[in-house]
Amino acid sequence: MALIPGRAGGVLLHPTSLPGPHGIGEIGPEAHEWVDWLAAAGCRLWQILPLGPTAIANSPYQALSSFAGNPLLISLADLQEKGWIAGADLAPFASFPADRVDFDRLIAVKGELLDRAASTAVRAAEIEEREAHDAFVEAERTWLEDAALFTVLSRKFDGRPWVEWPSPLAARDRAALADARRDLAAEVEGETWKQYWFYRQWDALHHHAQHSGLAIIGDVPIYAASNSADVWAHRELFRLDANGVALAVAGVPPDYFSSTGQLWGNPVYDWPRHAESGYAWWIDRVRAGLRLVDILRIDHFRGLEAFWEVPAGLPTAEKGRWVKGPGKRFLSTLRSALGGLPLLAEDLGFVTPRVVALRRAFRLPGMRILQFGLEAGTAGAASGDLPHRYEPGAAAYTGTHDNDTAKGWYASAPEATRDFTRRYLGTNDDGVVPAMVRAIWSSVADWAIVPMQDFLGLGSEARMNRPGTGEGNWDWRMTGEQWERAPQGWLAELNRIYGRTEQPAPA
Numbered sequence: 001m002a003l004i005p006g007r008a009g010g011v012l013l014h015p016t017s018l019p020g021p022h023g024i025g026e027i028g029p030e031a032h033e034w035v036d037w038l039a040a041a042g043c044r045l046w047q048i049l050p051l052g053p054t055a056i057a058n059s060p061y062q063a064l065s066s067f068a069g070n071p072l073l074i075s076l077a078d079l080q081e082k083g084w085i086a087g088a089d090l091a092p093f094a095s096f097p098a099d100r101v102d103f104d105r106l107i108a109v110k111g112e113l114l115d116r117a118a119s120t121a122v123r124a125a126e127i128e129e130r131e132a133h134d135a136f137v138e139a140e141r142t143w144l145e146d147a148a149l150f151t152v153l154s155r156k157f158d159g160r161p162w163v164e165w166p167s168p169l170a171a172r173d174r175a176a177l178a179d180a181r182r183d184l185a186a187e188v189e190g191e192t193w194k195q196y197w198f199y200r201q202w203d204a205l206h207h208h209a210q211h212s213g214l215a216i217i218g219d220v221p222i223y224a225a226s227n228s229a230d231v232w233a234h235r236e237l238f239r240l241d242a243n244g245v246a247l248a249v250a251g252v253p254p255d256y257f258s259s260t261g262q263l264w265g266n267p268v269y270d271w272p273r274h275a276e277s278g279y280a281w282w283i284d285r286v287r288a289g290l291r292l293v294d295i296l297r298i299d300h301f302r303g304l305e306a307f308w309e310v311p312a313g314l315p316t317a318e319k320g321r322w323v324k325g326p327g328k329r330f331l332s333t334l335r336s337a338l339g340g341l342p343l344l345a346e347d348l349g350f351v352t353p354r355v356v357a358l359r360r361a362f363r364l365p366g367m368r369i370l371q372f373g374l375e376a377g378t379a380g381a382a383s384g385d386l387p388h389r390y391e392p393g394a395a396a397y398t399g400t401h402d403n404d405t406a407k408g409w410y411a412s413a414p415e416a417t418r419d420f421t422r423r424y425l426g427t428n429d430d431g432v433v434p435a436m437v438r439a440i441w442s443s444v445a446d447w448a449i450v451p452m453q454d455f456l457g458l459g460s461e462a463r464m465n466r467p468g469t470g471e472g473n474w475d476w477r478m479t480g481e482q483w484e485r486a487p488q489g490w491l492a493e494l495n496r497i498y499g500r501t502e503q504p505a506p507a
Contacts, residue, residue: 004215004294004295004342005044005045005215005446005447006446007446007447007499007500008043008044008045008215008446008447008448008500009042009043009044009045009441009447009448009449009491009494009495009498009500010038010043010044010045010046010047010214010217010447010448010449010450011038011043011045011046011047011449011450011451011452011455012047012048012397012400012401012449012450012451012452013034013046013047013048013451013452013478014048014049014060014401014464015027015031015048015051015073016072016073016101016474016477017452017464017476017477017478018030018031018034018477018478019098019477019478019479019480019483021090021093021094022076022090022093022096022110023093023096023097023101023102023105023106023109023110024072024073024101024106024110024477025073025477026073026074026075026076026077027073027074027075027198027201027202027205028075028076028077028078028201029075029077031075031205032205032208034046035205035208035209035212035214036212037483037488038212038214039212039213039214040488040492041488041491041492041495042491042492042495042496042500042501043214043491043495044213044214044215044500044501045214045215045216045217045447045449046209046214046215046216046217047216047217047219047297047449048216048217048218048219048293049061049219049401050063050218050219050220050221050299051069051070051073051202051218051292052064052065052066052067052068052069052070053065053068053069053070053071053072053151054070054072054474055159055225055227056225056227057470057471057473057474058101058103058473058474058475059465059473059474060219060221060474061221061299062221062225062266063221063224063225063228064147064150064151064154064225064227064228064229065143065146065147065150065151065228065229065230066143066220066221066224066228066230066285066288067140067143067144067147067230067284067285067288068143068144068147068151068195068198068229069195069198069199069202069292070198071111071114071194071195071197071198072106072107072110072111073198073202074114074194074197074198074201075201076089076090076093076110076113078197078201079117079197084117084120084121085113085116085117089113089116092109093109093110097477098477098479098480099476099477099479100475100476100477101474101475101476101477102475103474103475114194115190117193118189118190118191118193118194119186119190121133121190121193122186122189122190122193125193132196132200133192133193133196136192136195136196136199136200137192137196140195140199142284143229143284143288144192144195146229146232146233147191147195147229148188148189148191148192148195149177149180149181149184149188149229150162150228150229150232150233151191151229152184152187152188152191153165153169153180153184154227155187156184161226161227162227162231162232162244163243163244163245170232170243170244171244172232172233202292206292206293210294215294215295216292216293216294216295217293217294217295217296217297217344217449218289218290218292218293218294218295218296218297219296219297219299220285220286220289220296220297220298220299221299221300222250222298222299222300222301222303222304222307223250223264223266223267223268223269223300223303224238224266224267225266226246226249226265226266226267230281231244231267232244234281236270236273237269237270237273237274237277237281238267238268238269238270239267239268239269239270240267245312246265246266246267246268246312247267247311247312248267248268248309248310248311248312249263249264249265249266249267249268249309249310249312250264250265250266250267250268250303250307250308250309250310251263251264251265251308251310251317251320252264252300252308252317252349252350253308253317253318253320253350254317254318255349255350256349256372257402257466257467257468258317258467258468260316260317260318260468261308261316261317261318261320262317262467262468263310263314263315263316263317268307268309268323271325271326271330274326274330275326275329275330278333279326279330279333279334279337282330282334283333283334283337283338286334286338287337287338290338290342294342295342295343295344296342296343296344297343297344297345297346298343298344298345298346299346300346300349301345301346301347301355301359301364301366302347302349302350302351302352302355303325304325304326304327304330304331304358305324305325305327305352305354305355305358306322306323306324306325306352306354306355307322307323307325308320308321308322308323309321309322309323327358328358328361331358331361331362335362341362341363341364343362343364344364344365344366344367344395345359345364345365345366345367346367347359347366347367348367348369348372348400363393365393365394365395365446365447366393366394366395367394367395367396367397367400368384368385368390368394368395368396368397368440368445369385369397369398369399369400369403370385370386370387370396370397370398370399370436370439370440371385371398371399371403371404371406371409372385373385373386373387373389374386374417374420374421374424375413375417377420377424378414378416378417378419378420386424387439387440387442387443387445388443390443390444390445391444391445392444392445392446393445393446394445394446394447395445395446395447395448395449396440396443396445396447396448396449397440397448397449397450397451398433398436398437398440398450398451398454399451399454400451401451401464401465402464402465402467403463404460404463405451405453405454405458405459405460405462405463406432406433406436406437406454407432407433407454407457407458407459407460408458408459408460408461408462408463410429410432410433411459411460412460425439433454433457434457434490436454437450437454437455437494438494441494441495441498441500442498448498448500451464452478452486453476455486455487455491456478456482456485456486458482462476463476464476
């Protein structure tokens with residue numbers, strides 16, 4: 001049963017950013033230690049990014065499947081313990097950096113090791129383990145069959161987008177699919193073993209978190225990646241031409257992060273077709289997400305009220321248009337299907353009164369970002385992102401994964417913003433970052449969440465993402481030394497004195 005906290009504090013840290021010996025944070029021993037660390041600090045929330053398998057620029061918001069887990073997160077220690085890999089197989093990871101993910105090298109080394117382990121499982125799994133795997137495959141067949149085949153075909157065709165595959169496979173000709181499943185059966189089954197391992201490990205971690213009183217906030221991107229099993233298998237749900245190429249793509253107009261807007265490139269939905277199906281695909285998607293976490297952050301929530309549509313082929317997002325989204329009808333259907341809406345609305349960016357009204361109509365918490373409030377306050381704006389204007393029910397942050405770290409933000413801010421920040425927080429330069437954390441913890445916002453980089457006081461070198469750029473993102477990792485030095489006692493004190501240590505209640 002999901003845990004829904006009342007007044008609570010927590011940390012934003014994606015599993016890839018955890019320390020560990022295998023080049024990337026994993027969902028094995030270190031993740032379980034992280035859960036224990038959070039619980040000991042009095043936290044009741046752990047927020048993560050999407051868990052899907054990444055492809056384009058390693059972004060978790062451009063997954064190859066909206067339902068699958070990222071095999072790179074699989075704990076190799078667990079596979080070694082189970083006998084799927086040998087200790088000698090882990091030797092190459094000794095030379096990987098500890099403070100970042102070298103994705104190109106990791107994908108080659110860990111990917112090949114997982115392929116070998118899966119091949120061994122296909123050939124030599126014992127009866128009990130195979131029965132558990134087969135039961136998983138049957139339970140997840142509605143998405144796993146397509147996701148596994150898509151992954152194998154992508155590899156077969158050297159990572160080319162599915163619209164460039166041989167036309168019978170791109171068009172999902174029944175005979176072509178049957179031939180591919182037969183010819184590639186062992187490789188496809190290997191992919192199902194990876195998903196079985198991921199889900200088994202994540203379920204154990206999630207259970208540990210719940211037992212520790214921690215609610216996990218997950219993340220569902222509002223759009224599916226164009227080169228994904230979702231779009232390939234459900235072309236009718238997206239605005240595509242006869243060849244599967246997007247007629248229009250998603251993004252946002254010029255904003256805080258980019259003067260030319262953000263061109264995400266994802267195909268936009270054919271929302272009338274979704275409505276005809278009773279939003280079945282979306283219901284399945286959210287239900288699958290809530291199997292893994294307790295609360296789902298709906299990325300770009302404002303797109304449910306109206307979304308920015310850019311004609312395909314344009315180089316920037318400036319020349320788009322706002323198109324009405326599915327709004328209340330969609331959320332009402334989703335609530336009825338799920339028996340509730342354990343969602344967090346990412347209501348940032350160009351937010352209109354209609355977006356606010358939609359969020360409030362369904363009593364969804366929204367997000368308040370202190371960096372934005374301090375910048376607006378410089379101009380005398382009565383910003384809702386300043387703590388004295390927060391409302392109960394909000395989730396407050398120093399910054400998000402898209403922002404610079406608090407230290408980096410302050411260092412690069414105009415002096416007028418720095419001056420207002422010092423005066424608003426009642427501190428000097430050295431005290432700005434901890435004062436920002438204290439400000440959101442002491443606020444009336446129900447949830448106070450700090451990116452781990454801000455809790456550690458790290459600068460721009462630890463930034464997770466720079467929107468509008470395609471390189472150098474998503475690779476930050478916390479080192480073991482940084483974790484050891486983290487002031488856990490101070491976080492526990494903040495949670496205690498500001499009343500954020502309540503146990504979550506079952507949903």
